[in-house]
Amino acid sequence: MTIPTDATPSGLGGSEPAVLSFQDLEVQFATDLGEVRAVNGISMEVHPGEVLAVVGESGSGKSVTSMTALGLLPKNARIGGVVRVTEKDVRQLDARRLRQMRGKDVAMVFQEPQTALNPVLTIGDQLVEALQLHGVAYGNAAKRRAADLLAAVGIPEPARRLKQYPHELSGGQRQRVVIAMALSCDPKVIIADEPTTALDVTVQADILDLLRSLKEKLNTGILLITHNMGVVADMADRVAVMYQGDVVEVGSAEQVLVYPQHEYTRRLLDAVPRLGAGRAQLGIAAEAPPIITDEVPALEVKNAVVEYHRLGKPSFRAAEDVSFTVHQGEIVGLVGESGSGKSTMAKCALGILPPTSGTVAVYGEDFNRLKRKDRKALQKRIGVVFQDPAASLNPRVPVGDIIAEPMVIHKVGTKTERQRRVYELLEAVELPRAAFNRFPHELSGGQRQRVSIARALSLDPELLVADEPTSALDVSVQASVLKMFMTLQAEFRFACLFVSHDLAVIDMLAHHVVVMENGRVVEQGLREQVLHEPREEYTKRLLAAAPVPNPEEQRRRREQRHAMLAAFGDKVVEIGDVPHGPEGP
Template structure:
């Protein structure tokens, strides 16, 4: 018997929606964001709500916690523990938040107050709801930090959010969410910005907590691997409507709706051999005598100046990248991936070693010569919204590099922008629109067009698809491959998504604590890993098939137990 049917016999949902509809009054017309949605989440159950941006997932969840803006018009019911919160006065809703329903937001740094200690933020809700005061509240806060796996909680509770890593901050947000023992937790993309190993730890933590506290969890995500790993049931949303629901096995392995099938077909799959298999390397490729090196690092050392003391972020790393090739750099946060990309862009000086673009050592260049080299480098950043000037129309965003490097006149720049819009499959009519008028996927296409404006020899892509839906991600990755075949640029692709690197890259460098621990062809490194750290990364990457993911989770647990026999 499933969890849902067991709980149904006992009676009582943790969270349920009955014919919920949400529309927003706008200047031009009403936007119908959620259309007659009905869904239940039972105690001790995880229900994943999946769909693309704009499908109504987050609007549904914010309706349950009473955080929709004033221009929202809501009909139907959103029941938290049997109590309808639609139309409830704000004073009553405030009392229900944290005690009955809590939320884990996508970005922990925006959910935490940067000027308050972790102690103050954890004890605040306990005191506000009259559950504990003073020393008792602090003791409970320490207990919560211990529960979510923060080391030395008595010492670290006095620290501020910026003194914790991204994964630790997300653990603290989860500690805040469970502080008042809520009946249901809404987790809105809780692992999107995290590395695969940290993501696996957060998912283990959520699984452990919902079993221990019998809390219902509504999980909002576009990562199908996370759904396979954590969810009991899945609900698929498309344009405000629920198009398919069922157990995780039914929806992921036997999808019925065409939209669900399309979503699952867009998920990049990581093909990994069993780490116990005997490794037989593929025959070496014949070295191309015409291979043209675009980027070369030899014994590269990069350092940050930390108030007089030096922090070595990259230590003795060497690699090569040729024309028409894609080199993936993978590793956890703090491994030095993005630091290498910054150095190539000239945003960080080279401490020692060689970092050469087209045979020219960047460390030995004067500013004017370095500027000329940078004109040959394009860059795509992780967050398209933050990397586009909101005051510039799209046409100006694309032609900005030509203006900076004084290339062409207004007519030739406009013509180039139109050509690039064609190349990234966007209509030329977007030239006069602004970034906020485009979707996330469209904005990332604009960033790709801008990166190609000056026909770069080298493209730096720093986590270019991590914030995108799976279908949009698939389209963007396909476009990068297509454009590379047309323009033949070399690409340095920084990512923590191993499946994306497996799909896109020819070669890969695995970094840990500033050092390269394994590198070579993708088919060798990701399919037959030799280093323990690479195996650990691969074991932590979730796959969108529930049975296989359960096996991988158990294999990862055994691998961790072998590496840490005393823990």
């Protein structure tokens, strides 16, 4: 389907030549089981100063389409049609000219900044390398430009950050570094593939402000790939909806999000969790199952303090006097920005990280006081879903063995019984049986997260610790996984500590909410009180930053958030003065 030219809003550069275009694009992959068709003859284009959002479920062809613009598809891909970046036909470029095009004409902001950045090189080395490879700047001039780029994307103390490694920065700071790298060679178009998936709501709002400023001030075209409809409403000028390799609907953001025409688009929008709708949305019963409060709590944290001791440096206190309780049958949502201490407390609950002082008890047992045998027995009662499936799944082990691993470790069932259980779990998280023998790299990000959830449920846990378990899932799969999650929770009454930056998901799932800031609990209570009638300024900031899937409403919310930030004395993040042109040594 070709996007009609009249769909380009005025003032978006529609009269200017497209900086990125796909004409009758087809992509097929040769596999051992035959050819797999990923993209079916689609056409669309991005103009200067315009954001085209491409949405759809995992496997719809979004990322495959974007990879053709960079010439990054594997050798088993067969490509048809025309892909142009500015005036260059990408398919006609040799390896040398492709390298020249990447960065200078088109740049990429990847989904996971931790994996997009080289962990053994400093931030400065990686920025300088890109500048020198493209002949933009050399030596001290390249270092100065690298520092200017970090400052332009809102990273404080840029000269010091140049000497740091990726793991020393927060998730939001790493994503800003990736954006700075994308800007380094003045590209005409930027492809942003899920640029805010792993970020908390306030950092996500800052990154979106940054990207919006980028396209307005530098007239950069942006191809935005996302499954977050709130992000689409906040950023997009036009929207293309992809389904099984086809573009099924296209139009302005308001046309697609407010007046969807295609059944698939309506289904996607119906699956979006709405902040304020509570547990009644998505067809889930409003009445939550009763919580058992007259027995030993599943998890009890009392006055916990956690410190990280660093060689030759002062200790870093990650959690300060934290207290909360998770009862059997209860879901407690733990929310806050990156670095607030959420994941630290999740690790304490798992017995991975002992508190410096205070207590963390699971079913009345303190991990620190148990012998190894008793610790293993207690850990059997706990399931865990980690935030980053790419890092938590062994790349050398097939999916079936990954899901069965907890059963093997705890000697549960025979090999046949474990295999049967794995197939049941694959079906529960909506993965095909064929995934049993696949490796993690053969799955999409959303599919890998589903494998993580299946592994966590393999031992029927009494306590589940879930650290951002749906962050990598598209909205429709997220909805089905959350329905499955709530059904299982109601049936088996397991307790759950649910860490998430998606406040709408927390609003749908949680009975109680705990809000953390800088290692401290600033507010906690019933979900209705904390999320619908917040008392603390910090909680209000979090709620104001959560996007909604309606362009007009989101525009009002964004203006209200900017007014709130101004009232609190904070500054809206935007692109600063980005240095242009080549520089000498």
